[in-house]
Amino acid sequence: MATIVFQIAGWQSILLCLLFAVIYVASLYVWAGSQRETRDHPTTIKRRIMSVCFVTLFTPPLLWCFSTYREDSAEAHSLFEWLGIRVSGFFQALVLPLALTMILFLGPLTLHYMDGVFKLYLEPRYWTSSLKNYQWIRNHIVAPFSEEFIFRSCMLPLLVPIYGFGWSILICPLFFGVAHLHHMIEKVTHLKMDVDSALKQSLFQMGYTTVFGFYTAFIFLRTGHVIAPIMVHAFCNHMGFPAFNEVMAYQDKSLRQRLMFSFGLGLILWIFLLYPMTSPFLYSNDIYNS
Template structure:
């Protein structure tokens, strides 16, 4: 069977990625009735929207691909990060790596109770009723299942196969997240229309969200290309949604010497994450020969 290669010009790849971002965000607003984003009807309808988009985009990508009889080329599923080889490590190691950073939030909140936090949550996650409640909550399903899957699939798995051949792996890591960050700016419109925030406050909030979603997008793209698995950024995304954004500002509210201990904890955690970043994402662990970074 002939394998798939991509050889688009840079402007073609960018336009296609921009199109994917537009139709993804646009699909959220195609419904005639207007409800706030956490309304059950809105959530269910947006599930349908992003599901349809996730089915439409891969055939579009395939239309811009070329076939080649070469062992160096790959199938469309491999380009999309859907592979069996290295799947188990891809589900575990990038998630553990992400935990090193996200757990800093709990350290910042209370260094002394970190052990209690871990123990309590361990028993909580083993409780069947916890998961029953989660899977009956539409907002939980959106934040931990549908959003991580659809966003990582569209903004990573479907964009990087187009960008990498055109711009190279290094540039694509930083180019791809721009579409992801800008796409999140639509939340500003929702906040203004529903009266949650005035225009200026909504702009500031959305600008901050643009910054950290872009940073996370770069990390997510890095995980995708290093592992060659879309499941790696999906699980990291879901875990980050679960933990929330690290509250670095709260550190300065503590008195000394606690404040200094927390600052040191952040620095040690960051150093630990940087030290593990490349070893835990080594392509050889995942049998990744699709992307090279």
């Protein structure tokens, strides 16, 4: 398979990333019905799934158009390798970053255990009903795959050769965070929220999705596998933003302290394990080896 490199100007890489983001968000609004129906309406979800699937197929050929064929360079790799689609180290990428993220969510997972949510996961009915639920499919399968593929897999090959590992992690998620501002349209038009409140909520969402983007960009570059951030994204979509207020709702002081300890312990363990569990060596990563 032909090996390629990306040798374009910095402004070109930024404009291409912006183009990818605009195409992705615009594809959600090409259907006339989506203007009348909420984003959670089954018809809207099915149409948007079709749109993002098309964008996901359309973007790699567009990315390839800005590559340069290079056969005798250690920095050259196949398009699939640049996109994080490869066999070597796949199982590790499937499991280890997800396990690392579960450690970070030790506190919320402890809450799930105490609330009896874990028992639900053992029920076959939960999984069969989930796979028939369009919102569940969107949140756990389509959104993680399409967003990580477009906003990480297709953007980072353009940014890393120019800006390096660190700056690319900072730049790439900005497109991801800003892309979530379109939810403000839903809040104002369908939920009848006032513009000020909708803007505040949307800016908060933009903030934490940008921070999340830093993390998944780091995961992608360290592992060299797109499946790694996809699994992390699906898990975080399932867990949602940590419910710190739920901890304070418990009346038992000792129980609250144990829960707070689990939140802190998860964060400390995650910090210590972040680099060892994402070592490029574990994933045979010589594409983005930093």
